[in-house]
Ligand SMILES: Nc1ncnc2c1ncn2[C@@H]1O[C@H](COP(=O)(O)OP(=O)(O)OP(=O)(O)O)[C@@H](O)[C@H]1O
């Protein structure tokens with residue numbers, strides 16, 4: 001019934017959303033990624049040194065960050081940053097009757113308001129995962145060099161061997177799925193806002209809390225579904 | 234006989250246990266300017282929102298230009314919606330867009346015009362509502378209350394609708410601005426041959442704009458007719474409403490400033 005031609009696709013909204021939730025999130029995801037990489041590496045190094053198992057630092061950091069921490073950290077940051085912004089934006093548009101104005105013009109709010117946000121996060125989140133994973137690995141590598149005297153060259157050579165590429169794909173797939181759900185949750189709560197400030201604030205809170213909960217639940221599903229993929233047996 | 238522009242039949246609305254409308258009927262003919270009046274909370278805004286399809290009635294049906302608002306596919310619904318414009322009480326301008334982009338929005342949605350044509354059309358609409366080309370660059374947050382209404386009116390008229398619906402067009406404007414806005418609506422209405430339905434509390438607006446008055450009371454349209462006819466109906470609400478108008482007039486005639494009520 002609803003035929004959507006390519007000309008109908010709200011390109012401007014999609015690229016605006018990509019910029020806001022993708023490009024603008026690069027500094028904070030880099031900072032958090034780097035620090036997590038350093039801390040994880042530091043704590044692991046303390047333990048590994050006791051057992052003389054220094055070189056396993058690459059396995060721990062590599063697997064942990066690429067498969068688990070990278071996607072989840074980025075998702076939580078984006079849920080807090082962009083999820084809340086999306087809910088608040090839709091909520092304010094409800095309060096100011098902008099959504100009603102769109103409806104009376106016959107604009108489909110699903111296509112115009114929800115779709116660009118979902119597409120933007122499905123694209124932006126995996127890219128942010130890649131970005132922050134890379135920086136977290138650098139953080140871990142620096143820390144490993146300082147603590148355990150593991151050279152960068154050794155780290156680079158060992159990483160692809162102990163962390164099969166499947167892990168990277170899993171991380172990126174998680175990013176896309178997390179992104180889709182964060183945007184859907186944000187839009188759901190945004191469109192539920194009643195025209196008053198109380199409803200606006202409670203829905204924004206609910207949006208962030210739900211998005212983070214959903215991300216963690218999805219992550220558990222991923223862990224189960226991918227338990228036989230990409231792990232050294 | 235022509236089909237009425239708006240036809241409401243046997244409409245009933247309930248919020249929780251309370252019936253707001255019960256068996257409400259109203260037919261508005263082409264070219265009329267109808268003021269909808271009624272006590273606070275009598276369901277005027279609700280009725281207007283139903284006419285434009287933002288709310289669904291619990292019972293009864295509404296036809297615009299002889300067609301139902303819903304059904305028949307998105308393309309048909311869209312086409313029907315392009316034949317009427319809505320002016321929301323607070324303007325409902327898209328706050329992320331400039332004045333220019335707000336007025337251009339419905340035109341761009343059509344995908345029928347190129348950017349040059351859109352530019353010309355927006356400038357035309359701006360001058361129609363007595364704004365200057367340079368106002369196009371402003372953001373909604375930078376506008377005065379009166380300007381917001383004018384921009385919203387320009388946007389509502391962008392697609393040259395046949396029907397204009399206004400919720401409290403003069404609420405929140407000072408008497409001067411309110412007068413000039415009413416004059417503008419009246420002039421454009423006559424020039425463009427619009428059918429107008431407006432909700433108002435303000436007697437000056439009502440007196441200056443309407444060819445007909447619809448009184449919403451007792452959950453239905455209690456009376457529908459010219460101002461003169463309505464004024465002679467003996468009903469507590471109508472008596473109250475128009476008596477206060479007389480007192481306002483009397484005050485004006487005696488040279489004292491009108492007391493806003
Ligand atoms: N979403 C809603 N949920 C419950 N009740 C509502 C809702 N919207 C309106 N009402 C009730 O319906 C009644 C009519 O409201 P409406 O806004 O249509 O009145 P109105 O005639 O426009 O009043 P006013 O002149 O004060 O603007 C009011 O009693 C209001 O409390």
Ligand SMILES: [Mg+2]
Nearest residue numbers: 277278279432
């Ligand atoms: Mg009202």
